[in-house]
Amino acid sequence: MTQNPITSRQLRRLSSFVLALVAAASCLHAQCSLSCNQGLQVSLDNSGQALITPLMISPNAGNSCPGNLTVTLYNQVGQVLPNPITCNQIGQTVTARVRHTASGNFCNGTLVVFDALPPILSQCTDKFVFCHEDPSPANLGYPVATDNCTPSGQLNTNFVDIETSLPCGTVQNGVPVLKRIDRQWTVSDDYGNSNTCLQRVWLKHITLSDITFPSNLDNISSPALACGQDPEDFALTGQPTANGVPIDTSPECEMGVTYSDQLIQHCAPGGFTVLRNWTAIDFCSGTFSNRIQIIRVEDTQAPTLLPPDPFEAGTDGFLCSGTVLIPAATTTENCSSVTVTPSWEFGSGYGPFYGIPEGQHLITYTAEDACGNQSTATTQVTVLDNTPPQAICSSNLQVALSANGSGLVQAS
Numbered sequence: 001m002t003q004n005p006i007t008s009r010q011l012r013r014l015s016s017f018v019l020a021l022v023a024a025a026s027c028l029h030a031q032c033s034l035s036c037n038q039g040l041q042v043s044l045d046n047s048g049q050a051l052i053t054p055l056m057i058s059p060n061a062g063n064s065c066p067g068n069l070t071v072t073l074y075n076q077v078g079q080v081l082p083n084p085i086t087c088n089q090i091g092q093t094v095t096a097r098v099r100h101t102a103s104g105n106f107c108n109g110t111l112v113v114f115d116a117l118p119p120i121l122s123q124c125t126d127k128f129v130f131c132h133e134d135p136s137p138a139n140l141g142y143p144v145a146t147d148n149c150t151p152s153g154q155l156n157t158n159f160v161d162i163e164t165s166l167p168c169g170t171v172q173n174g175v176p177v178l179k180r181i182d183r184q185w186t187v188s189d190d191y192g193n194s195n196t197c198l199q200r201v202w203l204k205h206i207t208l209s210d211i212t213f214p215s216n217l218d219n220i221s222s223p224a225l226a227c228g229q230d231p232e233d234f235a236l237t238g239q240p241t242a243n244g245v246p247i248d249t250s251p252e253c254e255m256g257v258t259y260s261d262q263l264i265q266h267c268a269p270g271g272f273t274v275l276r277n278w279t280a281i282d283f284c285s286g287t288f289s290n291r292i293q294i295i296r297v298e299d300t301q302a303p304t305l306l307p308p309d310p311f312e313a314g315t316d317g318f319l320c321s322g323t324v325l326i327p328a329a330t331t332t333e334n335c336s337s338v339t340v341t342p343s344w345e346f347g348s349g350y351g352p353f354y355g356i357p358e359g360q361h362l363i364t365y366t367a368e369d370a371c372g373n374q375s376t377a378t379t380q381v382t383v384l385d386n387t388p389p390q391a392i393c394s395s396n397l398q399v400a401l402s403a404n405g406s407g408l409v410q411a412s
Contacts (some may be wrong), residue, residue: 014386032065032100034058036109040096044087048148050113056094068101087149089113090191091186115191119147119155124185124197130210130242131178131203132254141196143185144228160184168254168284172202176284178252179203190347195349204293206255211280213291214238218273226295227270227335231261231295238293240280247280247309250269254283267371270299270335302375303367305340310380311357315387320356322383329365329377336370 003036036058042050054061056067059070067114073081074095081094097105124143128137137159145155158159160181170177188194214237215221229236240247240257249256258297262275274295281288308327315322344363346353360382368374 010166027129032105034061034065034098034100034105034107035106036096036098038110040109040111041111042085042111043112044085044090044148046117046166048087048115049084051110054097054098056096057111058107058252059293060302061098061100061310065103065105070099070101072097072099079336085113087115090149115149115193117148118193118195119145119150119189119349121145121185121187121189121195121197125201126200126202128175128177128202128204130206130245132206132247132250133243133245134256135181135201135203135346137183140201143187144253145187146192146193147189149191156188158186160186162171168205175202176207177202177390178203178205178254196248202250205284206247206253206282207285208280208282208287208289210242210408211247211289212244212291213278214240216294218237218294218296219298224298227299227301231274231297237276251344256281256283257330267299267336267369270297270369271371272297294369299369299371299373301335302373303369305365305367305375305377306330306332307363307365307377307379310382312382312384315383315385316354317387320385321355322350324353324356324361324381326363326381329367331367333367333369338367338369340365340367341349342366356381356383358385358401 024051028343033192037056041058042056044050052069052071052073055070056337071083073085074097075081075082075089076095081089085094090120092113094111094113096109096111097106098109109300122144123141127135129140133139139208140228145157147155150186160183162184164180164182166178166180168178172180177203181203183201185197185199186194187196217224217237221247223229224383225236231237234246247253247257247260257280260276262272262277264275266272274297276293276295277292277295279288302372307329311327313322313324322345326349329342331338331340342350342363344361346356346361350404362379363379363381365377365379367372367376
């Protein structure tokens with residue numbers, strides 16, 4: 001294979017082309033002049049970012065240096081930063097280098113990153129609560145606040161309330177109300193940006209139809225109270241409520257609640273029934289409602305009975321039987337008086353019992369309170385002959401002597 005050598009004419013043409021390129025590049029380099037802005041303020045968007053373009057740093061670069069332009073961002077120690085920049089660069093002075101790709105010319109500008117967007121508030125809607133309910137944000141909730149750079153949990157949230165009392169007959173959206181709370185919310189982020197919203201809280205008037213009276217405690221509607229439980233304790237017996245919250249007599253609610261009790265004894269003092277007459281008065285309409293609540297208190301627990309320990313009794317004199325006195329048992333009863341009766345095969349009561357034969361005998365104690373609750377316990381008595389035998393000698397005996405001068409005396 002043969003190669004055609006480059007002729008001198010071709011060489012001269014190639015040299016002229018290269019020289020023209022070099023001259024054009026030198027001309028371009030000389031004509032491309034870049035100027036960068038200093039201290040450019042850049043605000044982040046809703047996502048917490050900002051894309052930096054070459055023309056933001058060098059606005060005239062497109063005219064003086066046509067063609068491809070790049071921008072590179074550096075922090076204060078010369079490290080390359082991502083583009084777009086983020087909330088991490090807020091408050092920093094960032095160096096931006098704009099370079100013209102063809103000529104290699106560049107300039108350095110600076111920019112300051114800041115957050116100018118306030119938090120976004122939502123769910124700042126009006127609320128309705130009854131006049132006796134808690135209208136605080138702890139009960140009604142807070143607006144939902146989001147921010148581009150500050151986490152929701154770090155936003156500073158405040159509110160100011162202005163209360164306005166309203167006369168009877170005021171209606172809002174078809175609901176009778178007695179007070180309005182204008183709640184001004186202010187939410188601020190870490191960079192001083194804030195946003196506000198106005199929420200209105202309407203306090204509803206309680207009407208008689210809104211009231212729920214407590215149920216009977218009679219073992220029919222609900223279980224009765226046990227002896228020892230206080231029927232004056234509303235935590236046990238209940239009281240009139242609206243929306244599940246107890247109603248207190250309050251001028252703000254224009255509603256009054258009162259009651260009176262009638263006591264019926266069953267087995268005093270442990271068992272009785274309270275007839276509680278509730279009255280609710282609507283001061284706006286001048287109407288009222290009555291309801292009787294039956295509260296039954298029962299003593300269903302038997303007394304606690306502790307019998308005495310087993311004991312012994314001795315026989316009487318030379319008899320094979322004894323006299324027994326039965327000791328008392330110990331009882332505990334919190335609700336009423338207790339009667340304890342011992343009983344066994346020889347009768348009931350504490351004795352004394354005469355003529356009880358030797359041996360072991362079972363005694364049963366029965367304790368009964370005023371409401372008829374009973375409990376039993378047993379103990380044992382053992383009748384023993386603890387008297388030793390005693391010899392009785394006759395005196396003034398006459399004994400005949402035999403011929404040898406002796407006589408015999410029998411022991412019996």
